[in-house]
Amino acid sequence: MLSSQPRRLRKFVLITIIAALSVPWLAQAEEVVTPGQLIGVKALSHPDWFKNSFLDLAEDVEEAAAQGKHVILIMEMEGCPYCYKMIQENFANAPYRDFIQEHFDVIALDTKGDRKVAVTAEMSMTEKEMAELYQVRFTPTLIFLDPDNRPVARITGYRHLDDFKLVLDYVQERAYTQQDFNQYALARRDADLYQFRAHPHIQDLDDLSQVEDTPLAILFEDGGCVACDALHDGHLADPHIRELLEGFTLVRLDTRSEAPLIDVRGKTTTPKAFAEALGIHYRPSIVFFDAGSEVTRIEGDLYRFHFGGFLEYVAGRHAESFPDSPFDYINAKAAELMAAGQDVFITDD
Incomplete structure (x- = not known):
């Protein structure tokens, strides 16, 4: 005689499965998580007085030099909040905006861009290749070019309005022909402007x-x-x-x-x-x-x-x-x- 225990066991297993399926967290699919958002990304725009360059830097520098100006290259990236802040505060709405327009031609370049740039008469490359050439690691990076198309000053990241004006003065006065920026700044800055602050670390x-x-x-x-x-x-x-x-x-x-x-x-x-x-x-x-x-x-x-x-x-x-x-x-x-x-x-x- 066959034992009746296997039949009872099958019935128990079936009831257990049905009960398990009735539990919501087992029966339903895993909930889909709604991705979060990145808050603070900024769409870039430029003042209409930025130069609409044909991206021939030798020509841009020559045209600027003929007017007694220097060229500023703004190496930026779409969505960069620091680029947005610098363009808006240090250029478009700067208290010395007229000074910039009088003494500088400003050209914006995309560090991820594919536009061709003639860096010199002999060397052309894309914007992103140019960012590598100038070793741009952070945006914005500003590069100031002298009348010979040579970098004479550089700014990495956003700068306070007063600090930025000091760099503008350094380049506009051609002080780079006489001294480095630290020497120039040391003579121009008030030595008692800031008192060292304590910090527990x-x-x-x-x-x-x-x-x-x-x-x-x-x-x-x-x-x-x-x-x-x-x-x-x-x-x-x-x-x-x-x-x-x-x-x-x-x-x-x-x-x-x-x-x-x-x-x-x-x-x-x-x-x-x-x-x-x-x-x-x-x-x-x-x-x-x-x-x-x-x-x-x-x-x-x-x-x-x-x-x-x-x-x-x-x-x-x-x-x-x-x-x-x-x-x-x-x-x-x-x-x-x-x-x-x-x-x-x-x-x-």
Whole structure:
């Protein structure tokens, strides 16, 4: 005689399956997440007095020189909030807009663009190839050309109105034929404009080569810094930024100081000479080192999402996965957040 147990077991399994299918989280398909949005992307537009160039730079420079002008190349990227801010605040609505029009021809170029540019009579390339030629890593990057089509000044990132005007004066006066920008700025800036601010994470070190256990963040300031107070009142006072800074050794150097200093390589120098060796032209600037090698730097005003992203990039050693730019890491992070349904605010508006 066959046992009746198999029949009862089949009945039990069937009832169990039906019951399971009646449970909503098992029966229904996985919910589709609505992607988040990227908030703060800006569509670029230019003042009508920007030059409508045929992209023959030698010709543009020659035409500008005939009128006693210099050429400014704005290397920009569509959607870049810093490009938008600089064009609107430092050009279109600048208090010295007439000065720019009188002394400069301004040409906008797309760092991802495919338009052909004749850089010289012998060399032509696309806009994006030109961005590589000039080693443009961040937008906007402004390149000032002299009458011989040679770069004589450069700005990376957004600059405060007063700082930008100083660069304009430096080029317009042709001071580049006599001195570098740091020498020019030192003579022009009020040395008592800014008083150094205390911060709980800033350490007083005179031997940078001893920093081994954490990445090193060097904040370069001086008494003539226009934007330093804003940095301390803004990003450096933010709780999330302060939490990120716990993963760093943060040191401030006065770019006018001649005090003894051991740099990251163990060389005896001064804060002033070290800043000059690094090519620091903007205050405040932050240069990040890890194991004695520079990782990246901040040389312009950043919104908080990007400022924090730079700190994460260095502290998390994401340069190993994103060697070209911190913004590659930041963009990947933003994409991940949006895929999870979060809106990402890339500006502080």
